[in-house]
Amino acid sequence: MEEKNQTLVTEFLLLGFGNLHNLRIVIFILFLIIHIMALASNVFVIVLIWVTQSLHSPMYLFLSQLSLSEILFTSNIVPNMLWLILVGEGRLSVSRCLSQFYLVSVPSIAQCFLLAAMSLDRHVAICRPLHYAITMTFPHQLQMVTTCWLLGFTFPLPVYIFLCQLKFCCHNVINHFFCDIAPLLRLSCSSTSSVELVTVVVSFPVLLTPFMFITVTYISIIQTILKIPSITGRQKAFSTCSSHLIIVCMYYGTLSAIYIFPPKDNSIHLNKGLSVLYTLVTPLLNPLIYSLRNQDIRGAIWKYVTFLKLWKEV
Known part of the structure; x- marks a missing residue:
């Protein structure tokens, strides 16, 4: 009877980064520049791979999908985060908040499986080079990419469905800049055991399975x-894997710091800082790492730069 008398929450109050005082404009401009650079660099990678015939190989197809996942991920979080920085706090309806959680989860989960697909590609290329052309055919590549995205859309769906069944009453303040699952569960005034169980069940194939697969490969x-x-052959083989390994370490390192070994409740600012690293910095670094460390991409960039110079001279 008491639960029925409680007022149901229809919107959440996101506190963002709190009162930044005179630093608000500076942080807004800094984050906006990083966001634009991240979007531009990931779009550039996709377009470069699309228009360059020499980059039409499995590794670069997976890389373009990785960039696409970064674009979708940051586009769902950063615009609202920038608004929160300007105004200090913001409101989201419960439905929009839950939808944001789902739309953020889709590219994140797809990225886990895309990284695993890239490790499989490197494994076949290095360990079974004679079978590479037969194994990594274009239909097989499309099947792998489609599977990664289907898993990205499917795995968070049961969590989202159970979240939609929760009731939120009285408290509606989220001390974060986006709708993550942990603060949503804390605000619920109904039982969250089913959501927590489904989340744990989903987490194993989403996080542990791709990571173990990457480790074994x-x-x-x-x-x-x-x-x-x-020695030259070893260095060349290592160079083809180093960029992927760096991104895997960055991605799973930040995921572990935020979700597997999260800071304590009194370290909410550290949690926000790690989330900023995950949502702003990592999407910018990924294309830069591949561009700067990959000889094929550097060669393609230089070819188009040279072409533009010659075209201007003419």
Whole structure:
């Protein structure tokens, strides 16, 4: 009877970064520049791979999908985050908040499986080079990419459905800049045991399975590389995997810091800082890492730069 008399919450109050005083404009401009650079660099990678014939290979197809996932992810969080910085706080309806959680989860989960697909591509290329052309055919590539995105849309769906069944009453303040699952569960005035159980069940195939697969494939890759007699051959093989390994470490490192080993409640500012790193900095670094460390992409960029110079001279 008491629960029925409680007023149901229809919107949430997101506190964002609190009162930033005179730093508000500076932080807004800084975050806006980083966001624009992240979007531009990821769009640039997709377009470059699309128009360059020499980059039409499985590794770069997966890389373009990785950039697409970054664009979708940041576009669902950063615009609202920038608004919160300007106004200090903002309101989202319950339905919009839950939808934001789902739309943020889709590219995040797809990225986990895309990273696993990229490790499989490197494993076949290095450990079974004679079978590469047969194994990584274009229909097979499309099947892998489609599967990654289908899993991205499917896995968060049961969590979203159970979240929609929760009731929120009295308290509606989220001390964050986007709708994450942890603050939503804390605000619920109904039982969250079913949501927590589904979240744990989903987390294993989403996080643990791709990570274990990447670990096993790279153990095999490293063992194969160490058997290469030529130092130059070993360096070339390592260079094709180093960019992917760096991104895997960054991605799973930030995920672990935020969700697997989260800061305590009194370290909410640290949690926000890690989330900013995850939503702003990582999407900018990923395309830069591949662009700066990948010889094929550098070559393609230089080819178009040279073409533009010659075209201007004419």
